[in-house]
Amino acid sequence: MATQSPHNGASETCDLLIVNGHVLTMDEKRTVYPDGAVAISGRKIVAVGPRRAIEAAWKAGRKIDAQGGVVHPGFIDGHYHAGLHLSRGSITDNPNPPKDEGGAGPGVFTRWINAVEDEDEYASALMASAELVRNGFTGFVDAATSFFPDLVAEAAGAVGIRCSVTDCMLWDHLGEGEPMAADIPRAPCSFDRSLKAMGGQLKRNTDEDALARGHVAIYGCGSASDELMRAAKTLADREGVVIHQHQSLMVSDAGYDAKRFGKPALVHFAEEGLIGENSVFTHMNILSPEEVEAVSASGMALVWHPGNFMYYAISQTGRSAFPGLHKRGTSIGLGTDIAKAWAFGDLGIIAYLVSREWGDYLPSESILEMFTLGGARALGLESQVGSIEAGKRADIVIRSNDLPDAQPNVNVVKQLMLVSRTKAVDTVMCNGEIVVRHGRLVKLDEAEIYRLARRSAERTAARAGIKPKSNWPLVT
Template identity: 35%
Template sequence: MEANSRPHESFSACRASHKIGMITMPFATNASGVPGGSNEPQRCDLIVHNATILTVDANDRVVRTGALAVRDGRIVALDRQEKIFASYASDQLFDAAGGAVHPGFIDAHVHVSQYTARSVLPLMEGTSVTMGHWKGGLTPEDEYASARLAALDYLQCGYTGFVDPGTVFDPDAVAAVADEACVRIWLTDPYVADGGEALAADLPELVSENFLARWPRNTDEALKRLGGQLFRNRNPNSLVKAFVGLYGEATDSPELYQAALSLARDRDVRFQEHLGYLPAFQLKREKALGQPLLRWFEERGFLDSHVTFTHMNLVREDEISLFGKYGLRVVWCPWGQLQMFGKDGAQPRMVELHRAGVKVGIASDIPRVADFDVLGSLAASAAAASGRSAMPREILRMRTLGAAATIGADGELGSLEVGKRADFVVRCPNASVNFGFDPGLELGVIGGRHTVKAVYVGGRQVVDGGKVVTLDEDAVIAAAHRSARALASRTGLRA
């Protein structure tokens, strides 16, 4: 069930003309301890040194006066810098100047084609226009412009990847941004569902006739879409990867859910869907089912280690064990959760799930009230409001390794360890927030884009001095503004 489409070559844009300025170091490179018994250091592509490295590994190891060596896009060594320089040599050296180095953030869930609609909702007030009309009017050019603008902001904020949950009508348009910007993107098939009327009944502000007309009309059409993006996984080095996704929230039949889960198992990829965004809607479903929703899923064999649920704003205390029992993973959207506080049925338990060993990733969903770099603060606020405060290092983990786990990439990304891909952020040591007292707080919660000195994706520098070197910032912003204004005009909105 794979689509006949073109796979994207990896890192084509990353090999572009920007030349990274490097320094030389007066370290001896023929010291003892070289792997393989050689008297000469091994060659590598890059050494980042003079850094405080937050690995976010299983032990939360921090390496002070550390360095890491990169070869072929992967970390080949990470230790104190004297050990690295004794064993490795490179023509490219990056002096972190004492700054912190940490894994790149991953946005575990974002409706990226709506990024240019961040501030459009006020224009819809008092009109018959909904976000459904906006989404229904999206063209491939609009989706490309929106994704490219998001990529620009992501990289500036220390993100190295993002996940769209199947809300892009033309995945190729968004996939093209990965190589152009040098950012990782995870995609799935667009709006796979066979019961869109459920969304219209409970969230009418999200739908319109022209929007739902682009959804599958029945189960057969939905099944034909399923798995159409998995061809992107053929190239192990591609920046674009795919997973199995349904829209969720009661828009899929048991038959469609089972088919999606079976496909995910067969291809060994993640299966994701929205679940539990509106607690009131979940309670309504449970009343009709006559039992808690997760128990209903369990009885039908729908809970599985390949499954990731997004939102889960209603989790009962006695349901936490189900997540561990079946190896479920969860995407936490803090702003969406904050919106549910005060509404019937909300029981947020993201911190409890994380501490119970469940892999939780933090996501923006749609960043309507804050930029990507404020996501850690939103998570801290949502956790505190729930009565279960999160420690800063927990938030840092959920923005990196946890987010990677929700898309099945934690074996390759999310922490800085030998063998993993070299996706990392170098922070400015002289930023006002960087006291070095609590790196989790300073980097994962408070520190914004102004503290980002450099970003590397697969060992290639994409941000230098806070500037994205793979994109023309002015051109990207201008194109996105043109796209959004034209779309607003087509939908009848006036500023």
């Protein structure tokens, strides 16, 4: 419901009114205001409701007319390797390439990671942040492979969006699960090193207004002992933050965990008290029925990458558990991982089609929940973002209807999730500040970001010994 003025009908003042919008609140009831308005003061939403009620109750020095366009909470990417964003194009899009293309899978990404320097990580995170916000995202979770998390936070802040950063590649177990754990000299596979580094970014959480926050993470995918997992879970519990890790991406690492534990990994983790409501696991492509039960019972959240599920042909091994887990009430966000064969926002349509492959049906409304509420849970800020409600932060996106992909728009959520997707972003507000207006960044020169990105990608590829290859002749 709209917030009403307590002053005998006299209007209250706010900083900004967004009016004439089709407002998808994503509140508990999923209330929609087809002719809606949002009142914002400072960093927070103070009222949302029908336009006539909000305009009668609130006056502002500034007003934005959404012109009938969709107004929704900012999307949040639940798992992204911001420092690897610029690897796309240099690393082949062939998952099984010949040797002259440098190899694929973990091996080629290991080479790229080892070649990244501080200025490259900054340029990569800056480009990722710019692309995210231009596509309607107001935050992301950095996925535990950044050597310089301070620079990732700085880059996101320069663009004006939220991020949660963590410590780099915490692992202590070498085996058949994650081969990369043996090949990153700057992040040796060591319990002592990991324990010492753990929680280094939680210092950010003392400022509740900060765009950059910290979370706990270990790398996962067979690279951690129970002791390391327990230390991370204990720290996250004590500090009241989420704990992330990769898990069960491929048949190989899921099989390795099952072999070393003598049972499926998630069953083991549940029995040992290593998962709970603050746990956020990414990938989870290979799950037994017993693991589905363990996940559901634990109250944990998941981040889904249906693109990788298809890209690495994991879909050939069996049915995705995510549609079923969603129906059971598990919180699910979407995480782009590395934008190597898709862009931010593409995972919604991929999730829809992955579900259809086995006859499941993922409604458009569920996809929007994953991008907003599920992303907020993965960020650990579900009490502050993910919906348009009084008291929450003003992380808001306004879309334009002025393009063919937004027509005929008789089903607004379906049109948004499956057709227009990341197109038509006109205005993005994060923490009460407008950071995209009329489809362009407000705080930075986009051309300069692109220049830095191209130079960094070329330098990193050269250091990694990766030469981008064209299948067609280049004539100069």
